[in-house]
Amino acid sequence: MFGFIYKITRYLSLKNKNMLQNTESDKNNSEPITPDLEKNLEVIKGIFRDSSDVTIHEFNFGHERKFKGALIFIDNLANKEEIHKNILQPLMYGVLLFRNNVDIDFTKIDSIRENLISMTDNSKVSMISDLLDSLLAGSAILLIDGSKEALAIKPGKRESRSIEEPGTEAVVRGPREGFIENVNVNIALLRRKIKDTELCVEKLVIGDKSKTDVYIVYIKSIANPKLIEEIRKRLKRIKIEAILESGYIEQFIEDSPYSIFPTISNSEKPDKVAAKILEGRAAIMVDGTPFVLVVPMMFIESFQSVEDYYARPFFASIIRVIRFLSYIISTLGPAIYVALTVFHQELIPTQLLISIAEGRERVPFPALLEAFLMLFAFDLLREAGVRLPKPVGQTVGIVGALVLGEASVEAGLISPIMVIVVSATAIASFAVPAQTDSGTILRYIYLALAGIAGGFGVIMGLLATLLHLASLRSFGTPYLWPVVPLDLSGLKDVFIRMPLWTMSKRPEAITWDNCDSYSQSPDLMPSAYKKDDNDSK
């Protein structure tokens, strides 16, 4: 496994070298725009020689049609309708509304921008490379004969999926909206939740070829400035050709790349991200994906759901405990079964032992192999079901359940108790979605340890996991906070979820200096109407 990781790092280092070469070839484009329109167009046409979707529209405008201009855009990337309405029409016809003697210099890009263009999102570019960047980002480029500068105009609308309920984080109670692939819409969704001037949205562009917009979103007065500085530093380190998903960013900035535990959380839900930003965390939003990264992450976050805070605290606390139990079952279930039946039969109640023995009577495999087979079959089914289209996926589920549950027991390949253990494990593994990856890996490790050394092996594995967890950090925050190091006020939201009105302070491990500032008034406990209070008023 580590050899594999090493290969990846080698591959990435080679990639860096390639990128250096690329930047050299890019240098050819970094020449200034000349006042000669023909010459500029020649350069651009040369660059897009083989790309048929780049439209270069040359036109004449002005009262006597004596000025020459060109509009360059990429079909479908820039909205044609808006280009026609807001750029071409004003230039070609709108100009006629002015009197001839009006002082507009049609060779100066500034005066055209100020007087004719009716779109707000525009910027001047003076280098060919900048021009190309804007063009590829979806802008329409207006080149004027005689001007050393070009105008990059961004048509507002962009094709994107509508806002839907996220598939990964469905809720019973709570907002149904989820992030989409368009990062600007996503930021707007966040702005709608947090209407505060302190909400900062810092932009970076990462990826030599993809030039992906990456935003760091945080609240200036709450977030720890050192955290933001660290994020900036780590993001700027990334030299890569393309960022296709926020997972790319995650893998380049995480604290422990060798750990099976994620140290950066992600979410598709604006309300969840907003809540985390309000606690002092920072969100990293990447264009092209609905998954927003949030740092720092703590282990406990995997067991918290937004609904915990929307539901009343009692039920939320029970569900929280059930999630913890389900994580334990999903990682340790098969391991404990194997350890008990192979090493510690004396720990099983007599009647249960007789039932297990009876079920295993015809099973030809050792319990360890039996457990591996079943787990493998389950993971296979899950993987097959996830990737397939929905109706086919269901069929796979039914076939799998029948084959695994019924037929294999009938055939005497698997004992019925093992089916129960594995299905309980499978169900439990879905209760903590954020730790499904780590849980699956741990399950196999613990199972192997149980097969080798029984309960002793499982305990050693657990200890190693705990040591590892306690050593993890996410952007300076201890991963197991507030349990290790112990923080009593933080424990309000770990094993049980205390009522909201008791949680008046922000998590200390995230905000550090700002933790004393209250996120809410500390005396918000609701109480019934009191006559005295009213009288005194």
Added chain:
Amino acid sequence: MGKKMNISIIKSILCFFLVFALSGCLGAREINDLEIVIGMGVDKDENAGNILLTAQVVKENAVGGASGNGGGGDDEAYWNVSSKGESIFDAVRQMTHKTGNRLFISHNQAVIFGNDVAKEGLQEYIDFFLRAHEMRPAALILVAEDRASDVLDAKPETEKFPAMNIAKLVKTYGFTSHLYKVNMKDFALWLMSDTTAPLAPLLTIIQNGENKEIYVSGMAAFKNGKMVGKLNHDESRGLLWVLGEVRSGVIIVPSPNETGKAVLEILKAKSKVTPEIKDGKIVMHIKIKEESSLSEQSTTENLADDKAFEKIQKSSAEVIRQEIMAAFDKSREFNADIFGFGEMLHKKYSNEWKTLKDNWDEIYPTIELNIDVESKIIKTDLLKKPAAPKEGEK
């Protein structure tokens, strides 16, 4: 840097696996390879000096659970294997000639000793059961009135396994408090004591037509590891009163006007025993506090009034007193200190004990009991008056 890290990770993984070398018992055994023993019987063989060991082994394929291939039917779910040997461990190992697999005795519910073995002395036979690491100290110890192998052969009606059935009979002693649950650990502790006499429930077989029924007929009393006699049900409860182990049970007393019976259910019982040495005489002050409910009456009298209660309480206290005395008389007869009076004296009069200890056998029959029973009826369950026509309305 990457390489360095790899090496350190590999090192730590290697260290981690070294840990496994530290553990001693890495005995992986698949369940299929186990012969699960749920009961054992020890008898003497006809050949002098030999032991006949009977082990009740679960027949997994005949248990008949959900997957039920075969199962059910009249097939017995157990197999009584017996083997002979010079010692118990020898016999256990000899048994592999018949079973093929090693016996797995962690789930042994009960060890039953035959009458002949019990009379000869359990001392030498119990050693293996205390020493073997697989054996539980919580396994029950019982004595058969005749042969232990016959007890294990008697097929119970509701349970699948005779041994489980026997364990159940003993574990539910609280319904009557006519016997006491004794496990290996208790028995060994009594055996190690200088004076206390060990006890074990006594199993009797009743021939009921073709069926054999197992019945706990009382307690066997031991002295120096040898069985010396038997306590019947009432005597056993007399013993439990003193030990404070009475959970529940039935006390039958005549109704105040002697027209019928009043039946009481024991709800709660407490005991306190204080030894006293007075002018060289040993007196045990036994104070019993008992609470009961009126559970049944076979008379039309109205028992639910204070005067009737008082009388019933008095007679129930007398019943308890008689039971204790019966047990004590029996123990005097055996000269076996089943109550553990010796240990009580040892705790309170440790100086005097040094001299008492040596001739305890002479002293024990001279002990006097001062029994004070406080019996109380606290409720009459669902009825107050019996379902009978009112008197005086005729």
